[in-house]
Amino acid sequence: MEAAGALCWAAAILAPGIFWVWHLLGRMKLQVQAGLPGRGGRALLVIAHPDDEAMFFAPTLLGLARLGRRLFLLCFSAGNYYNQGEIRKKELLQSCDVLGIPPTNVMIIDSRDFPDDPAVQWDTERVASVLLQHMEANDINLVVTFDAGGVSGHRNHVALHAAVRGPCLATAASSCGSAGSTCSSPGT
Numbered sequence: 730m731e732a733a734g735a736l737c738w739a740a741a742i743l744a745p746g747i748f749w750v751w752h753l754l755g756r757m758k759l760q761v762q763a764g765l766p767g768r769g770g771r772a773l774l775v776i777a778h779p780d781d782e783a784m785f786f787a788p789t790l791l792g793l794a795r796l797g798r799r800l801f802l803l804c805f806s807a808g809n810y811y812n813q814g815e816i817r818k819k820e821l822l823q824s825c826d827v828l829g830i831p832p833t834n835v836m837i838i839d840s841r842d843f844p845d846d847p848a849v850q851w852d853t854e855r856v857a858s859v860l861l862q863h864m865e866a867n868d869i870n871l872v873v874t875f876d877a878g879g880v881s882g883h884r885n886h887v888a889l890h891a892a893v894r895g896p897c898l899a900t901a902a903s904s905c906g907s908a909g910s911t912c913s914s915p916g917t
Contacts, residue, residue, distance in 0.1 A: 771867060772798040774830075775860060775874040775893060777885035778808040778845050779821035779837070785880050787828060789873055794829040798871070801834040803863050805856065805889065810845040836863065843885070850884050856892035 772793045776782055782790065782802060794800060802825055807814035818837055825835050838859065843851055864872065874893045879886025 770796075770798045770871055771801065771869050772871040772873060773801045773803060773864060773867065773869040775803050775805070775872060775889050777805050777843075777875075777883065777889055778810075779804060779817035780808065780824075781886070782821065782828065782830075783824050785875070786873065790828045790830070793871075793873075799834070800828070800830045801863075801867055801869065802830050802836070803860065804835070804837045805843045805851070805859075806845040806885065807837060807839040808845050809839075810847075814839065814845075834867075845885065847883050847885065851888035851892075853888050853892040853895060856888055857895050860892055 774782060774786055774790060776786070781804075790800060802821075804821060808817035808821075818839075821837065822832055822835060825832070842855055860872075863869070872893055875886040875890045877887070877890050877894075879890060
């Protein structure tokens with residue numbers, strides 16, 4: 730009888746620890762199944778305008794940060810459609826700070842090649858060239874951007890998806906298509 734009591738007592742003490750270890754192993758398995766290497770990976774969010782990061786990608790960024798990813802952001806315009814580009818750039822940096830992206834990891838392109846204009850289709854080859862240079866310079870192994878419809882149908886968003894998917898599919902030997910690298914966008 731004393732042996733049964735001691736056995737119950739030991740099980741009650743050890744059970745929480747066993748379940749905790751089981752939970753951690755399950756989380757690690759889910760990360761591997763999702764193709765997300767654990768700590769040390771470098772994720773790049775590619776957006777068209779300031780506010781895209783918060784409006785469309787905040788949960789993704791917070792999740793990647795929780796997984797221990799080092800976060801980078803590449804914004805292809807200053808968001809100057811209503812002549813508020815300077816204000817929107819400052820707001821983007823503030824938003825990135827909240828989302829765990831340090832200012833040194835944020836690049837905002839303010840170029841006539843990429844105007845914030847829903848009527849303008851960006852040159853996807855030019856976008857892809859800039860993107861690949863940024864990926865190589867920062868040793869990026871995960872790229873996150875818009876889905877094929879640009880989430881909202883905005884032509885600038887659609888161009889980013891096309892540019893990201895093009896290099897990933899066409900250049901298997903590049904940093905985007907190499908082993909351990911993943912290119913993804915919501916809905917793909």
